[in-house]
Amino acid sequence: MPHDVIHPxxxxxxxxxxxxxxxxxxxxxxxxxxxxxxxxxFVSDDFIGQMRQALLNIRTIVETAGGKVEDVMRLTxxxxxxxxxxxxxxxxxxxxxEIFGRHFPAMSMVVVAGLVEDAxxxxxxxxxxx
Numbered sequence: 001m002p003h004d005v006i007h008p009x010x011x012x013x014x015x016x017x018x019x020x021x022x023x024x025x026x027x028x029x030x031x032x033x034x035x036x037x038x039x040x041x042f043v044s045d046d047f048i049g050q051m052r053q054a055l056l057n058i059r060t061i062v063e064t065a066g067g068k069v070e071d072v073m074r075l076t077x078x079x080x081x082x083x084x085x086x087x088x089x090x091x092x093x094x095x096x097x098e099i100f101g102r103h104f105p106a107m108s109m110v111v112v113a114g115l116v117e118d119a120x121x122x123x124x125x126x127x128x129x130x
Contacts, residue, residue: 008064011038020061022130028065030126032078033057034117047084047121048091054124055099067130069100074127077109081121085109 006020006028007013014031021029034057035050036042043053059069079085085092105126115123 004065006061006065008038008060012040019057020065022065026130028062028067028071028126028128028130030058030061030128032123032125033061034115034120034123036117042119045119047079047081048088048095050120051092051122051124052095052099054122055096058124058126059099062126062128062130065128065130067128070103071128071130072100072103072105072126073129074105075107076125077107078112078115078123078125079109079121080112080114082111084121 002024004022005018006022008019011019017031019031019033023029033054034042035044035053037053042050044050058072058075062069062071115121
């Protein structure tokens with residue numbers, strides 16, 4: 001097999017997708033993470049709570065693969081409400097730094113009409129190089 005599936009211990013199974021795929025060259029592809037925990041339960045109804053959990057999920061996947069947040073090279077954010085995101089910039093920065101410190105990889109943000117999970121306000125995918 002040319003890659004390893006990365007699935008944090010204790011997380012409910014990923015059905016029809018993988019949370020992470022680690023290629024033999026050390027590239028870790030992390031599928032879109034939303035604001036739910038290991039039991040696939042949303043931790044919050046608000047943007048900041050969901051964003052924080054999605055970033056924690058990314059960090060957990062990277063660490064499960066043997067890396068650290070500084071190994072993350074790219075984040076792509078999908079948000080359902082641009083105004084809500086813009087109104088919370090201070091809180092966004094604070095929550096981000098709590099999880100990723102002052103590591104700022106290449107990032108894109110895309111505003112979308114909705115996400116597969118109706119309660120989701122943000123989904124973040126990542127690429128890391130371990």
